[in-house]
Amino acid sequence: MPVSQPATPTPIFLTLQSADVIHSFWVPQLAGKMDVIPNKTNRVWIDPHTPGLYVGQCAEFCGLQHAGMLLRVVVHPKDEFAGWVATQQAPAMDDPGARGGRELFQSVACINCHTVRGTPANGIFGPDLTHLMSRATLAAGVAKNTPENLRAWIANPDALKPGALMPAMKLSPGELDQLIAYLLTLR
DSSP states (O other): OBOOBTTBOOOEEEEEOBSSSOEEEOOTTTOOOEEEOBTOOEEEEEOOOSOEEEEEEOOSOOSTTGGGOEEEEEEBOHHHHHHHHHHHHSOOOOOGGGHHHHHHHHHSTHHHHOBOTTSSOBOSSSOOOTTGGGOSEETTTTEEOOHHHHHHHHHOHHHHSTTOSSOOOOOOHHHHHHHHHHHTTOO
């Protein structure tokens, strides 16, 4: 999000929704906590004055992986933020070298949960993967976003985050190679 200047405050309003259980958005250095309840939309505002990385977590016991529900809020100077927004709003780049992985992504259950803008994938249950490789972490902060961890996550999400809602995709090693090659192009 963009930094807010004290002389001209520009608070950021966040819309919070849950698809599964009660969570609570809490980034102590930026805001109080706000519950996130299924079938209810809540809003919270924050007014960050210093660029940087702010870390928080879910503050409501939400299940077995409650401790793994980490939050990362990155506050940028306004010009950097505008550039980041433009990049994030762009559709996924089409890499001809990853065609097999893209076709596999679109033919298995991935598109039921995930969105990749510029493709038929428009799921809303899982995170938008359009710019997956621009993220620092996977699985709500449980693992660094590296090709190895991405492979491990797709092969067996439960091994990285027990109780994860994402199913193991049960792909062959060759299919997994193709899918990873495609996902690595999503910057």
